[in-house]
Amino acid sequence: MSNISPFHIAIPVHNLKECRTFYREVLHCEEGRSSDHWVDFNFFGHQLVIHYKEKSEASLHTNPVDGKSVPVPHYGVVLPWDTFQDFAKNLANKGVSFIIEPYIRFEGQVGEQATMFFLDPAGNALEFKAFKDIQQLFAK
Template sequence: MLTPFHLAINVTDLEATRVFYGEVLGAKEGRSAPTWVDFDFFGHQLSFHLGPVMKTENTGHVGDHLVPMPHFGMVLALPDWQALAARLTAAQVAFILPPSVRFEGELGEQWTMFF
């Protein structure tokens, strides 16, 4: 059994956060207050609080890509990943790195996207 994690992140706009996580990503909203909101994110708890946003000015090399650091993500079965990529593309989400496959045909092949 996978143990759920809790991650708290600062945001500057709770309403835009509700739209993105609730409507675009389809996450179920949980508890909330005027300054924060929780979401069930693939069985884990994301908590968004009003406050200054942490900068992601650093990058790390992964294959041929520079990826934002720090970052977090979900490991999904390929059909679920493809459905999420299609949903984000249809919603015209701006990708930092668009959906693609890395290390194709190699040990560690991975489908990835950053948004």
């Protein structure tokens, strides 16, 4: 692990069993502690907790970014460039339906990055991204 401290995020899911399988089998997150209402996962070195919550009828909100409709809220991680490419192929092979297909955002500009968006089985939006030059992560 790097010198960056891991973060913790807790998200609501209305289908604990289905989401538990998704994070473990599709995203390959190692499962940690759990109860009948929540499950901890090692989410790429960070702690993700899925908590049961009754289903909401709220619709997905988006904001425009680089000509795409980015879902808000969303969460995810920044992966190494080569890992991102392999991960995207693996997700596609597993039949994950993308909200925004993997592509290069801000191509040729400051902050150029590979990115993709998809939903978990509870409708939570996830973004995974990568930078060829990680120094561009917070570049203006």
